Amino acid sequence: MSKGLPKRADDYSAWYNELVKKADLAENSAVRGCMVIKPYGYSIWEKMQAALDKMFKETGHSNAYFPLFIPKSYLSREADHVEGFAKECAVVTHYRLKSSDDGKGVVVDPDAKLEEELIVRPTSETIIWNTYKNWIQSYRDLPILVNQWANVVRWEMRTRFFLRTTEFLWQEGHTAHITKDEAVEETYKILNIYAKFAEEFMAVPVLKGIKTETERFAGAVDTYSIEALMQDGKSLQAGTSHFLGQNFAKAFDVKFATKEGGLDLVWGTSWGVSTRLIGGLIMAHSDDNGLVLPPKLAPIQVVIIPIIKSKDQYALIDEKVSGVIQKMKARGISVHYDNRDTYKPGWKFAEYELKGVPLRLAIGPRDLENNTMELARRDTLTKEIVSMDNIDEIVENLLNEIQNSIFRRAMEYREENTREVDSYDEFKKVLKNKGGFVKAHWDGTAETEAKIKNETKATIRCILLDEKEEQGNCIYSGKPSSKKVVFAKAY
RNA sequence: CGGGGUGUAGCGCAGUCCGGUUAGCGUACCUGCUUUGGGAGCAGGGGGUCGUAGGUUCGAAUCCUACCACCCCGACCA
Numbered sequence: 162m163s164k165g166l167p168k169r170a171d172d173y174s175a176w177y178n179e180l181v182k183k184a185d186l187a188e189n190s191a192v193r194g195c196m197v198i199k200p201y202g203y204s205i206w207e208k209m210q211a212a213l214d215k216m217f218k219e220t221g222h223s224n225a226y227f228p229l230f231i232p233k234s235y236l237s238r239e240a241d242h243v244e245g246f247a248k249e250c251a252v253v254t255h256y257r258l259k260s261s262d263d264g265k266g267v268v269v270d271p272d273a274k275l276e277e278e279l280i281v282r283p284t285s286e287t288i289i290w291n292t293y294k295n296w297i298q299s300y301r302d303l304p305i306l307v308n309q310w311a312n313v314v315r316w317e318m319r320t321r322f323f324l325r326t327t328e329f330l331w332q333e334g335h336t337a338h339i340t341k342d343e344a345v346e347e348t349y350k351i352l353n354i355y356a357k358f359a360e361e362f363m364a365v366p367v368l369k370g371i372k373t374e375t376e377r378f379a380g381a382v383d384t385y386s387i388e389a390l391m392q393d394g395k396s397l398q399a400g401t402s403h404f405l406g407q408n409f410a411k412a413f414d415v416k417f418a419t420k421e422g423g424l425d426l427v428w429g430t431s432w433g434v435s436t437r438l439i440g441g442l443i444m445a446h447s448d449d450n451g452l453v454l455p456p457k458l459a460p461i462q463v464v465i466i467p468i469i470k471s472k473d474q475y476a477l478i479d480e481k482v483s484g485v486i487q488k489m490k491a492r493g494i495s496v497h498y499d500n501r502d503t504y505k506p507g508w509k510f511a512e513y514e515l516k517g518v519p520l521r522l523a524i525g526p527r528d529l530e531n532n533t534m535e536l537a538r539r540d541t542l543t544k545e546i547v548s549m550d551n552i553d554e555i556v557e558n559l560l561n562e563i564q565n566s567i568f569r570r571a572m573e574y575r576e577e578n579t580r581e582v583d584s585y586d587e588f589k590k591v592l593k594n595k596g597g598f599v600k601a602h603w604d605g606t607a608e609t610e611a612k613i614k615n616e617t618k619a620t621i622r623c624i625l626l627d628e629k630e631e632q633g634n635c636i637y638s639g640k641p642s643s644k645k646v647v648f649a650k651a652y
Numbered sequence: 653c654g655g656g657g658u659g660u661a662g663c664g665c666a667g668u669c670c671g672g673u674u675a676g677c678g679u680a681c682c683u684g685c686u687u688u689g690g691g692a693g694c695a696g697g698g699g700g701u702c703g704u705a706g707g708u709u710c711g712a713a714u715c716c717u718a719c720c721a722c723c724c725c726g727a728c729c730a
């Protein structure tokens with residue numbers, strides 16, 4: 162048990178907050194609602210970025226960068242869009258400070274008022290479509306497949322590390338296409354990339370589905386999402402992909418000359434995942450001892466800890482370890498040798514468990530005699546003695562095994578916590594006692610959705626893309642329904 | 653923005669009700685020695701605008717007033 166880390170069963174929320182801080186992922190900053198992502202946490206983000214960026218590039222996308230500031234008037238060009246974001250925008254009104262009259266500080270210079278206020282981007286559709294207007298004249302300019310890695314600001318009432326902060330980091334893709342079909346296909350393509358990333362790298366199983374009108378992105382025609390189940394039975398929207406139709410093309414007058422000599426509006430998509438994924442990663446796998454990280458995203462995959470009885474053993478252990486490190490590095494394994502003599506082995510064991518390092522190797526006098534090392538798995542907390550000769554191979558295989566194993570465990574958890582219900586009583590009972598995903602018939606109206614939300618806190622997370630047709634009746638209104646939808650309490 | 657709570661050493665807290673030595677404890681930090689296969693032991697040491705500003709008093713962490721910040725629960729949201 163980690164020192165001072167609350168238990169999940171006692172207080173899930175406190176467990177999460179303390180874990181983020183104790184594992185050195187992030188801390189609160191002097192700025193309300195904004196966090197400092199510390200080096201260990203940021204290196205997880207860098208691993209995520211690297212994997213996603215590669216997948217985007219492989220599917221023909223390029224990175225670019227658009228301004229942090231958006232003229233206020235741009236935001237209101239698309240009616241739904243501005244309505245969706247207006248309540249959470251930071252606004253820049255002035256461009257200069259001056260010394261205050263008492264000489265002790267600075268004040269906003271009233272003479273430096275901006276003619277048009279600037280919005281700190283909550284998302285970049287407007288500035289980007291305003292730019293695309295200039296990039297697109299002909300069908301020959303299409304498609305445009307651009308992504309940007311950026312920060313955005315959404316002024317939130319209440320914030321939580323990674324899951325919801327005022328400023329956060331993300332990638333936002335913005336594409337423009339000749340045809341509707343091509344744009345829709347792009348939307349699905351990205352959704353599949355997100356799902357693949359979540360499952361193969363994060364080891365988090367996700368549902369792929371389409372959002373209801375209520376949950377749809379402001380300005381989109383359709384919003385698709387991946388939804389992941391956390392250990393407390395709540396769902397996390399982990400990524401979204403939007404089919405924008407011609408909404409932003411209309412708002413910003415983005416037209417192209419067709420092959421046939423006509424003039425058509427461009428079709429668009431946008432899609433994003435954020436540092437929220439780190440929150441999901443933590444909540445999906447970690448336990449009362451600390452983080453459990455999947456090897457593919459762990460900043461350190463293997464830590465080696467020497468155990469020394471007398472100082473003259475250092476040299477011998479260092480020599481043995483350096484050979485092991487060379488072999489592992491040759492296989493592309495990231496390994497850290499912690500030979501600090503300022504901490505005891507037991508302290509280090511606990512520390513690296515807290516930080517979720519997937520594998521730990523210990524080497525002491527007994528191992529020197531036997532040419533072995535002690536190998537400990539973070540996910541199962543099991544230990545075994547292995548030979549040093551082929552340790553690189555053992556470690557490589559075991560890292561793969563851990564990656565698969567924690568995915569299987571998360572998948573089993575999700576399966577155990579996905580239930581189908583046919584009555585509202587049953588629905589409420591499951592949500593109250595167990596949580597998780599609850600599949601039920603819904604009449605398709607926003608009114609019913611809102612009432613269920615008010616009464617149970619559960620929302621429709623998505624309608625699964627591969628949901629089977631099945632005649633039934635809405636659990637709330639009794640009206641006919643052709644498909645079940647997925648409900649859950651959500652972050 | 654409503655309701656509740658908390659501000660005292662890097663972190664976690666006691667002391668506040670009922671004003672009175674030099675503001676204390678745990679942990680972390682520094683030095684030394686002994687230690688090292690699951691968060692070491694002993695000894696010594698450093699570190700404080702008691703959230704801010706005003707007031708009451710011979711005397712304020714403690715009482716009064718105002719303000720500020722943060723946390724939790726709601727409403728809003730990736």
